[in-house]
Amino acid sequence: MITLSGVEKSFGLNKVLNDIALTLEEGSVTALIGPSGSGKSTLLRCINLLEIPQAGQLKIGNEEIRFSPKMRIGKRDIRRISQQTGMVFQNFQLFPHLTVLENITEGLVVVHKWPLDRAIKRAEALLAKVGMQHKRDAWPATLSGGQQQRVAIARALAPSPKVLLCDEPTSALDPELSLEVVAVLKQLAQEGTTMLMATHDLRLAANIANNVVFLEAGEIVESGTSEAIFTQARKARTKTYISTLTNTLPDSWEI
Numbered sequence: 001m002i003t004l005s006g007v008e009k010s011f012g013l014n015k016v017l018n019d020i021a022l023t024l025e026e027g028s029v030t031a032l033i034g035p036s037g038s039g040k041s042t043l044l045r046c047i048n049l050l051e052i053p054q055a056g057q058l059k060i061g062n063e064e065i066r067f068s069p070k071m072r073i074g075k076r077d078i079r080r081i082s083q084q085t086g087m088v089f090q091n092f093q094l095f096p097h098l099t100v101l102e103n104i105t106e107g108l109v110v111v112h113k114w115p116l117d118r119a120i121k122r123a124e125a126l127l128a129k130v131g132m133q134h135k136r137d138a139w140p141a142t143l144s145g146g147q148q149q150r151v152a153i154a155r156a157l158a159p160s161p162k163v164l165l166c167d168e169p170t171s172a173l174d175p176e177l178s179l180e181v182v183a184v185l186k187q188l189a190q191e192g193t194t195m196l197m198a199t200h201d202l203r204l205a206a207n208i209a210n211n212v213v214f215l216e217a218g219e220i221v222e223s224g225t226s227e228a229i230f231t232q233a234r235k236a237r238t239k240t241y242i243s244t245l246t247n248t249l250p251d252s253w254e255i
Contacts, residue, residue, distance in 0.1 A: 001026040001194050002047070002163055007056030007067070009039075009046055009218075016042045018218045020056070024163065027192040031205035031226065034215035035241065040198035043215070044165045047196070048085040049078045060084040061162050083112075086156030090168040092148040094140040094155075100127065101136040104155045112159050119158075126154035130184050146177030150184055157188075164188070166197035170204055182208070202242065206230055214238045 007020040017039045024030055032040040045051040047058065053067040058081065065081055067073070094103050104123035108114040114122070127133040130150040140148055149169060156164055169185065170178035182204055189195065189208050199205055205212055205226060212229040214222045214237075222235045233239045 001028075001061065002196070003057075003059045004047070005057045007043075007046060007053050007058065009042055009051060009053045016218050017046065017053070020218075020220060022213065022220070022223075024194060024196060026194055028211060029189045029193075029195045029197070029209045030211045030213060031209035032196065032198040032213050032215060033200070033202065033205055033241070034221075036200075038215040039218040040215055041167050042218075044087070044167050044196065044198055047163075048082045048087055048165060049073070050082075050087075052078075083159065084162045086159070086161035086164045088149070088152050088156050088164065088166040088169050090172055092140070092145070092152045092172070094148055094152060096140055098140075099136070100132065100138050100140070100143070100151050103140070103151060104158050107155065108158050122158055123154070126157055127151070129157075129187075130154045131180075144177060145173045146180035149173065149181045153181070153184055153188075157193075163194045163196060166195060166199070168199055168201075169197060170199070170201050178204075202230070214241065216241075 002024040004020055004022045007017055009017040020043060032043060034040055042051060046053050052073050054069050055067055057066050060081060061084060063081055063084055065077055095106065098106060101123050104126060105116065105119040108119035108122060109116055124133060124136065127136055130153055132147060132150050132154065135143060135147060170181050173181065186208050209226045212224065212226045213220055214229065216237060222229065222233060222238045229238065230242060233242060
Protein backbone atom coordinates (compact mmCIF):
# COMPACT_ATOMS: atom_id res chain seq x y z
CA MET A 1 0.00 0.00 0.00
CA ILE A 2 2.64 2.56 1.07
CA THR A 3 6.41 2.37 0.70
CA LEU A 4 8.95 4.99 1.74
CA SER A 5 12.64 4.57 1.03
CA GLY A 6 15.54 6.89 1.78
CA VAL A 7 13.23 9.76 2.75
CA GLU A 8 15.05 12.79 4.14
CA LYS A 9 13.73 16.16 5.27
CA SER A 10 15.60 19.16 6.63
CA PHE A 11 14.55 22.62 7.72
CA GLY A 12 17.60 24.72 7.10
CA LEU A 13 20.53 22.97 8.80
CA ASN A 14 18.21 20.91 11.00
CA LYS A 15 17.75 17.41 9.60
CA VAL A 16 14.34 16.23 10.83
CA LEU A 17 14.11 12.93 8.94
CA ASN A 18 17.13 10.82 8.00
CA ASP A 19 16.99 7.88 5.58
CA ILE A 20 13.47 6.76 6.52
CA ALA A 21 12.45 3.38 5.08
CA LEU A 22 8.98 2.12 5.90
CA THR A 23 6.39 -0.20 4.36
CA LEU A 24 2.71 -0.22 5.31
CA GLU A 25 0.59 -3.14 4.16
CA GLU A 26 -2.97 -2.59 3.01
CA GLY A 27 -5.38 -2.83 5.94
CA SER A 28 -2.65 -2.44 8.55
CA VAL A 29 -2.52 0.09 11.37
CA THR A 30 0.93 1.46 12.24
CA ALA A 31 1.70 3.70 15.21
CA LEU A 32 4.62 6.12 15.17
CA ILE A 33 5.86 6.65 18.72
CA GLY A 34 8.78 8.59 20.13
CA PRO A 35 9.67 11.72 22.07
CA SER A 36 8.57 15.18 21.01
CA GLY A 37 10.70 16.43 18.13
CA SER A 38 11.49 12.93 16.88
CA GLY A 39 9.98 13.61 13.44
CA LYS A 40 6.65 11.81 13.74
CA SER A 41 4.43 14.67 12.54
CA THR A 42 6.91 15.68 9.85
CA LEU A 43 6.88 12.13 8.48
CA LEU A 44 3.09 12.22 8.16
CA ARG A 45 3.26 15.62 6.47
CA CYS A 46 5.84 14.31 4.01
CA ILE A 47 3.58 11.42 3.05
CA ASN A 48 0.73 13.73 2.03
CA LEU A 49 3.21 16.33 0.71
CA LEU A 50 2.28 19.11 3.10
CA GLU A 51 6.07 19.05 3.41
CA ILE A 52 8.30 18.11 0.49
CA PRO A 53 11.23 15.78 1.28
CA GLN A 54 14.63 16.62 -0.16
CA ALA A 55 15.48 13.01 -0.94
CA GLY A 56 13.93 9.57 -1.21
CA GLN A 57 10.98 7.87 -2.80
CA LEU A 58 7.30 7.56 -1.88
CA LYS A 59 4.82 5.10 -3.34
CA ILE A 60 1.12 4.98 -2.45
CA GLY A 61 -0.81 2.32 -4.33
CA ASN A 62 0.04 2.85 -7.98
CA GLU A 63 1.23 6.43 -7.46
CA GLU A 64 4.96 7.00 -7.10
CA ILE A 65 7.13 10.06 -6.67
CA ARG A 66 10.88 10.63 -6.24
CA PHE A 67 12.52 13.52 -4.45
CA SER A 68 15.86 15.22 -4.91
CA PRO A 69 17.27 18.69 -4.17
CA LYS A 70 17.31 19.43 -7.90
CA MET A 71 13.77 18.26 -8.57
CA ARG A 72 10.85 20.64 -8.39
CA ILE A 73 7.59 19.00 -7.30
CA GLY A 74 4.68 20.63 -9.13
CA LYS A 75 1.12 21.19 -7.97
CA ARG A 76 -0.13 18.36 -10.17
CA ASP A 77 2.22 15.87 -8.50
CA ILE A 78 1.27 17.15 -5.05
CA ARG A 79 -2.42 16.76 -5.87
CA ARG A 80 -1.84 13.30 -7.36
CA ILE A 81 -0.23 12.02 -4.14
CA SER A 82 -2.15 14.00 -1.52
CA GLN A 83 -5.49 12.80 -2.86
CA GLN A 84 -4.46 9.26 -1.91
CA THR A 85 -4.39 10.25 1.75
CA GLY A 86 -6.77 11.57 4.40
CA MET A 87 -5.34 13.65 7.25
CA VAL A 88 -6.63 13.96 10.82
CA PHE A 89 -4.94 16.80 12.67
CA GLN A 90 -4.22 17.19 16.37
CA ASN A 91 -6.36 20.31 16.70
CA PHE A 92 -9.21 19.18 14.40
CA GLN A 93 -8.88 22.14 11.94
CA LEU A 94 -12.56 22.22 11.07
CA PHE A 95 -13.80 25.25 9.15
CA PRO A 96 -15.54 27.38 11.81
CA HIS A 97 -17.84 29.11 9.29
CA LEU A 98 -19.22 25.81 7.94
CA THR A 99 -21.64 23.41 9.58
CA VAL A 100 -20.62 19.85 10.39
CA LEU A 101 -22.19 18.58 7.16
CA GLU A 102 -20.60 21.36 5.09
CA ASN A 103 -17.17 20.62 6.55
CA ILE A 104 -17.38 17.20 4.98
CA THR A 105 -19.04 18.09 1.67
CA GLU A 106 -16.82 21.12 0.93
CA GLY A 107 -13.75 19.16 -0.15
CA LEU A 108 -15.79 16.62 -2.09
CA VAL A 109 -17.51 19.35 -4.13
CA VAL A 110 -14.68 21.86 -4.53
CA VAL A 111 -11.64 19.59 -4.81
CA HIS A 112 -13.03 16.30 -6.07
CA LYS A 113 -15.85 17.84 -8.15
CA TRP A 114 -18.60 15.64 -6.75
CA PRO A 115 -22.24 16.65 -7.34
CA LEU A 116 -23.65 18.17 -4.16
CA ASP A 117 -26.34 15.51 -3.68
CA ARG A 118 -23.75 12.74 -3.89
CA ALA A 119 -21.48 14.60 -1.45
CA ILE A 120 -24.34 15.02 1.04
CA LYS A 121 -25.18 11.30 0.92
CA ARG A 122 -21.53 10.44 1.53
CA ALA A 123 -21.27 12.93 4.40
CA GLU A 124 -24.42 11.65 6.07
CA ALA A 125 -23.20 8.05 5.86
CA LEU A 126 -19.86 8.95 7.44
CA LEU A 127 -21.47 11.04 10.17
CA ALA A 128 -23.60 8.02 11.04
CA LYS A 129 -20.45 5.85 11.13
CA VAL A 130 -18.75 8.14 13.67
CA GLY A 131 -21.92 8.75 15.69
CA MET A 132 -22.35 12.40 14.69
CA GLN A 133 -25.35 12.39 12.36
CA HIS A 134 -27.45 14.21 14.97
CA LYS A 135 -25.00 17.14 14.76
CA ARG A 136 -25.05 17.52 10.97
CA ASP A 137 -26.30 21.13 11.11
CA ALA A 138 -24.26 22.22 14.17
CA TRP A 139 -21.36 24.67 14.11
CA PRO A 140 -17.94 23.31 15.16
CA ALA A 141 -17.70 25.78 18.04
CA THR A 142 -20.73 24.15 19.70
CA LEU A 143 -19.12 20.68 19.75
CA SER A 144 -16.90 19.08 22.35
CA GLY A 145 -13.33 18.24 21.41
CA GLY A 146 -14.17 14.58 20.98
CA GLN A 147 -17.10 15.44 18.72
CA GLN A 148 -14.95 17.77 16.63
CA GLN A 149 -12.32 15.08 16.16
CA ARG A 150 -14.95 12.54 15.10
CA VAL A 151 -16.19 15.01 12.48
CA ALA A 152 -12.58 15.54 11.37
CA ILE A 153 -12.18 11.78 10.94
CA ALA A 154 -15.36 11.66 8.84
CA ARG A 155 -14.04 14.52 6.68
CA ALA A 156 -10.72 12.76 6.16
CA LEU A 157 -12.50 9.56 5.11
CA ALA A 158 -14.91 11.29 2.72
CA PRO A 159 -13.01 10.81 -0.56
CA SER A 160 -12.12 7.18 0.31
CA PRO A 161 -8.35 7.70 0.67
CA LYS A 162 -5.96 4.78 0.47
CA VAL A 163 -4.50 5.64 3.85
CA LEU A 164 -5.69 7.62 6.88
CA LEU A 165 -2.94 9.70 8.50
CA CYS A 166 -3.60 10.69 12.13
CA ASP A 167 -1.39 13.26 13.82
CA GLU A 168 -1.79 12.92 17.61
CA PRO A 169 -5.56 12.31 17.25
CA THR A 170 -6.23 12.18 21.02
CA SER A 171 -3.60 14.49 22.52
CA ALA A 172 -5.85 17.58 22.58
CA LEU A 173 -8.59 15.69 24.44
CA ASP A 174 -9.15 14.77 28.06
CA PRO A 175 -9.20 11.02 28.83
CA GLU A 176 -12.98 10.68 28.70
CA LEU A 177 -13.33 12.45 25.36
CA SER A 178 -10.36 10.60 23.91
CA LEU A 179 -12.22 7.32 24.40
CA GLU A 180 -14.82 8.52 21.89
CA VAL A 181 -12.11 8.94 19.28
CA VAL A 182 -10.34 5.70 20.20
CA ALA A 183 -13.61 3.81 19.70
CA VAL A 184 -14.04 5.28 16.20
CA LEU A 185 -10.44 4.55 15.20
CA LYS A 186 -10.72 1.01 16.54
CA GLN A 187 -13.87 0.45 14.47
CA LEU A 188 -12.08 1.71 11.36
CA ALA A 189 -9.14 -0.59 12.08
CA GLN A 190 -11.48 -3.57 12.40
CA GLU A 191 -13.03 -2.63 9.05
CA GLY A 192 -9.61 -2.79 7.37
CA THR A 193 -8.81 0.91 7.04
CA THR A 194 -5.10 1.44 6.43
CA MET A 195 -3.84 3.89 9.05
CA LEU A 196 -0.59 5.53 10.10
CA MET A 197 -0.82 7.48 13.33
CA ALA A 198 1.67 9.57 15.24
CA THR A 199 0.89 9.38 18.93
CA HIS A 200 2.23 9.73 22.47
CA ASP A 201 -0.76 7.70 23.64
CA LEU A 202 0.67 4.21 24.10
CA ARG A 203 -2.76 2.89 25.08
CA LEU A 204 -4.03 3.92 21.66
CA ALA A 205 -1.02 2.37 19.94
CA ALA A 206 -1.20 -0.88 21.92
CA ASN A 207 -4.91 -1.44 21.37
CA ILE A 208 -5.31 -0.41 17.75
CA ALA A 209 -1.98 -0.72 15.93
CA ASN A 210 -0.71 -3.93 14.35
CA ASN A 211 2.76 -2.45 14.11
CA VAL A 212 4.77 0.15 16.01
CA VAL A 213 7.67 2.27 14.79
CA PHE A 214 9.85 4.05 17.35
CA LEU A 215 11.48 7.23 16.07
CA GLU A 216 14.11 9.39 17.70
CA ALA A 217 16.07 12.31 16.24
CA GLY A 218 14.55 11.68 12.83
CA GLU A 219 15.61 8.05 12.56
CA ILE A 220 13.79 4.75 12.98
CA VAL A 221 15.31 3.13 16.06
CA GLU A 222 13.14 0.01 16.10
CA SER A 223 9.98 -1.39 14.56
CA GLY A 224 7.85 -4.49 14.95
CA THR A 225 4.45 -5.76 16.00
CA SER A 226 2.79 -3.74 18.72
CA GLU A 227 2.99 -6.57 21.26
CA ALA A 228 6.65 -7.27 20.47
CA ILE A 229 7.66 -3.62 20.81
CA PHE A 230 5.76 -3.09 24.06
CA THR A 231 6.81 -6.35 25.74
CA GLN A 232 10.08 -7.44 24.06
CA ALA A 233 11.74 -4.34 22.62
CA ARG A 234 15.33 -5.05 21.58
CA LYS A 235 16.81 -1.55 21.74
CA ALA A 236 17.65 -0.01 25.11
CA ARG A 237 16.35 3.40 24.00
CA THR A 238 12.97 1.91 23.04
CA LYS A 239 12.71 0.15 26.41
CA THR A 240 13.54 3.35 28.28
CA TYR A 241 10.94 5.37 26.39
CA ILE A 242 8.22 2.78 26.88
CA SER A 243 9.07 2.29 30.57
CA THR A 244 8.33 5.96 31.28
CA LEU A 245 4.81 5.48 29.95
CA THR A 246 3.95 1.91 30.90
CA ASN A 247 1.20 2.99 33.27
CA THR A 248 -0.78 4.02 30.17
CA LEU A 249 -0.80 0.46 28.82
CA PRO A 250 -3.81 -1.81 29.33
CA ASP A 251 -3.60 -5.14 31.12
CA SER A 252 -4.77 -6.84 27.92
CA TRP A 253 -4.64 -5.89 24.26
CA GLU A 254 -8.36 -5.08 24.22
CA ILE A 255 -9.97 -1.86 25.47
